[in-house]
Amino acid sequence: LMRRGVVAGDPGPLADAPCEATPLEGMDVLHAPGTGIVAWRHEIGARVEAGELMAELVDIEADDPAAARTPIHARASGLFFARKADALARPGDQIGKIAGAEPLSHRQSGSLLSP
Numbered sequence: 001l002m003r004r005g006v007v008a009g010d011p012g013p014l015a016d017a018p019c020e021a022t023p024l025e026g027m028d029v030l031h032a033p034g035t036g037i038v039a040w041r042h043e044i045g046a047r048v049e050a051g052e053l054m055a056e057l058v059d060i061e062a063d064d065p066a067a068a069r070t071p072i073h074a075r076a077s078g079l080f081f082a083r084k085a086d087a088l089a090r091p092g093d094q095i096g097k098i099a100g101a102e103p104l105s106h107r108q109s110g111s112l113l114s115p
Contacts, residue, residue, distance in 0.1 A: 019079070023103055026101055027098065029094050033072070035089065040083065040096075041053050042055075044080060047079060047080075050075055050077045052074045079099045083096040
């Protein structure tokens with residue numbers, strides 16, 4: 001508010017940015033393809049590559065344990081910065097986000113909340 005002149009005083013120098021800015025179109029939103037328990041392969045803050053296995057969705061009702069895991073892969077290279085706190089997922093749930101430097105073809109330009 002000091003920088004905008006709303007509040008009197010000297011705001012001091014701006015702090016250095018903690019990271020490089022990334023385009024909204026570069027954010028990959030990971031979705032659950034079905035119902036199950038999300039078994040993550042990366043921690044928040046990890047740098048990941050496109051195509052990398054991010055998690056597996058474990059179907060607890062599957063008859064065959066070998067077929068119970070559905071892989072979920074990154075579509076962007078970048079910083080894994082958010083994931084759902086609850087391990088239970090339903091079809092279509094947003095379960096994680098990756099901040100990538102390159103725009104993704106499936107993202108709407110300038111739209112933060114669109115897939």
